[in-house]
Amino acid sequence: MMNDLEGKKFLITGASSGIGRETAKILVQMGSIVVGLDKDEDELETTNQMCGGNLTKINFDLKNLDVLYPTIQNVVDKIGKLDGVVNSAGVSYICPLKNINYQKLEEVVKINTYSAIELSKIFSRYGINNKGGSIVFISSIFGLVGTQVNSGYSISKSSLHGLTKSLSIELASRKIRVNCVAPGFVKTEMLHKTSEIMGDNYIENLNKLHPLGLGEVDDVANCIIFLLSNSSKWITGNIIKVDGGYTSQ
Amino acid sequence: MVDTLHNKKYLLITGASSGIGRNISINLSNEYNLILNGTNEYNLQETKRMCNNANNHFIWNFDLSKCEFIENELSEYLSKNKISVGWFVHSAGHMKLIPLRILNLEEINKALYVNSISPTLIIKTLMNKKVNKNCLKNVVFISSNISDMGAKAMSIYGMSKSGLDGLMRCLSIELAPNIRVNSVLPGALETNMTKEMFENIEIKNKLKESYPLGMGEMNDVSNIVDFLLSDKSKWITGQKITVDGGRTINLSMI
Numbered sequence: 001m002m003n004d005l006e007g008k009k010f011l012i013t014g015a016s017s018g019i020g021r022e023t024a025k026i027l028v029q030m031g032s033i034v035v036g037l038d039k040d041e042d043e044l045e046t047t048n049q050m051c052g053g054n055l056t057k058i059n060f061d062l063k064n065l066d067v068l069y070p071t072i073q074n075v076v077d078k079i080g081k082l083d084g085v086v087n088s089a090g091v092s093y094i095c096p097l098k099n100i101n102y103q104k105l106e107e108v109v110k111i112n113t114y115s116a117i118e119l120s121k122i123f124s125r126y127g128i129n130n131k132g133g134s135i136v137f138i139s140s141i142f143g144l145v146g147t148q149v150n151s152g153y154s155i156s157k158s159s160l161h162g163l164t165k166s167l168s169i170e171l172a173s174r175k176i177r178v179n180c181v182a183p184g185f186v187k188t189e190m191l192h193k194t195s196e197i198m199g200d201n202y203i204e205n206l207n208k209l210h211p212l213g214l215g216e217v218d219d220v221a222n223c224i225i226f227l228l229s230n231s232s233k234w235i236t237g238n239i240i241k242v243d244g245g246y247t248s249q
Numbered sequence: 250m251v252d253t254l255h256n257k258k259y260l261l262i263t264g265a266s267s268g269i270g271r272n273i274s275i276n277l278s279n280e281y282n283l284i285l286n287g288t289n290e291y292n293l294q295e296t297k298r299m300c301n302n303a304n305n306h307f308i309w310n311f312d313l314s315k316c317e318f319i320e321n322e323l324s325e326y327l328s329k330n331k332i333s334v335g336w337f338v339h340s341a342g343h344m345k346l347i348p349l350r351i352l353n354l355e356e357i358n359k360a361l362y363v364n365s366i367s368p369t370l371i372i373k374t375l376m377n378k379k380v381n382k383n384c385l386k387n388v389v390f391i392s393s394n395i396s397d398m399g400a401k402a403m404s405i406y407g408m409s410k411s412g413l414d415g416l417m418r419c420l421s422i423e424l425a426p427n428i429r430v431n432s433v434l435p436g437a438l439e440t441n442m443t444k445e446m447f448e449n450i451e452i453k454n455k456l457k458e459s460y461p462l463g464m465g466e467m468n469d470v471s472n473i474v475d476f477l478l479s480d481k482s483k484w485i486t487g488q489k490i491t492v493d494g495g496r497t498i499n500l501s502m503i
Contacts, residue, residue, distance in 0.1 A: 001479075168461065168498065169498065169501055211421070211422055211486060211487070212484055215484040219482075222481040222482065226476050231472040231473075231476070232469075232472065232492075233462075233465075233469060234436070234462060234465035234469035234492050234493065234494045235469075235490070235491070235492050236461065236462055236495040237495045237498040238490065240485075240490060241488055244484045244486065245421055245425055245487045247487075248418050248422060248486065248487025249422045
């Protein structure tokens with residue numbers, strides 16, 4: 001299982017924290033060549049340190065999608081064609097319906113959704129992918145189930161599910177697989193920020209609601225890595241929930 | 250030899266005589282001590298022979314359609330051999346293409362007993378403290394990508410597999426947090442079970458065309474089973490994972 005990753009090249013957005021960071025770390029440990037993209041230069045360097053200095057860094061703000069292609073082509077020219085991409089960059093948008101601001105929503109959708117599309121567009125271009133490969137989107141269980149004051153976020157994440165299914169059919173003939181991992185409540189910076197807004201006992205109560213308790217970043221990273229590897233070569237168009245059983249009850 | 254295996258935990262795999270069950274057994278035989286279940290003694294011995302560390306594995310020759318005897322037989326088998334089961338992979342499956350008008354109770358029972366009822370009673374037995382001493386940690390069902398989908402002449406097979414996934418979901422909640430339960434939903438693979446279907450050239454060609462990634466192989470299934478049994482998936486439970494080259498989300502054909 002997963003013994004084909006050595007020497008393979010992967011691009012991860014949102015590599016400066018959380019799930020993106022952990023995925024980069026584990027991939028480097030397994031011998032892969034990893035390109036980490038993020039707008040936070042300092043945290044990206046921290047990820048690089050955690051990868052023993054082996055991370056290729058791209059300091060990039062995904063608000064500037066129209067110049068993403070030359071940026072990635074530049075890196076590919078230096079290190080060679082990519083075997084897969086992981087779209088882990090994402091922002092939350094906790095907001096009751098009555099306060100939803102379309103400008104803010106557009107920003108959220110740009111980062112969470114448009115960047116996934118642009119990344120797929122770029123990866124599927126001739127000269128970027130290594131005769132096929134694997135695209136992994138990170139959505140959220142909130143693309144599938146409902147909760148309070150989260151409609152903006154859920155729009156941006158559930159759209160990735162439709163995208164996964166469409167692109168998996170469209171790109172199959174080019175041997176590119178497209179899958180999506182939908183994490184539940186994982187202990188990350190994003191959850192920490194949410195708990196600050198939601199108040200005391202939020203995390204404790206959440207934990208009780210999970211058959212398997214709250215998750216760790218490596219729980220999600222390991223599933224992403226499985227989807228990047230050849231061990232999953234017949235899996236495409238899937239949305240895999242990694243959520244400690246939260247949505248199964 | 251048997252003494253050193255006492256108190257070791259075993260992986261019970263049904264349907265080990267052939268096809269996906271045999272393939273999974275062989276691929277897991279390095280990492281796990283196996284109990285190979287099936288009904289064909291010759292084929293079970295052949296599976297065992299093809300495994301790594303062949304002498305570490307047991308054979309349990311028992312017909313899973315005899316549901317009224319499962320609890321007693323399995324309990325006795327484990328007790329007699331002084332072994333316990335940590336992992337259970339249900340790969341036994343009965344499939345027959347039967348249009349509605351020629352369905353009868355006998356055919357319905359065949360599918361339901363082997364595909365859905367036998368794993369229920371096996372897990373009940375493995376959860377019995379006296380019999381299995383709280384050893385069970387992980388269960389994987391081999392379901393089918395027909396679960397949640399429609400196809401002609403597949404009503405009973407479909408029912409049994411949707412039922413199996415319903416069982417999986419409820420048990421994943423009931424048995425949490427110590428035991429994880431998940432299902433793998435493969436697409437069509439050429440095995441003993443699907444032999445008749447693949448012998449029909451028209452069906453075979455239609456199948457090939459309808460798979461966006463082309464036809465798969467049995468290792469595609471055993472790879473995800475391996476992942477779900479391992480610690481790498483320790484936060485995944487109650488899930489159905491489809492392994493079918495994109496077949497069931499593909500409507501851009503035929």
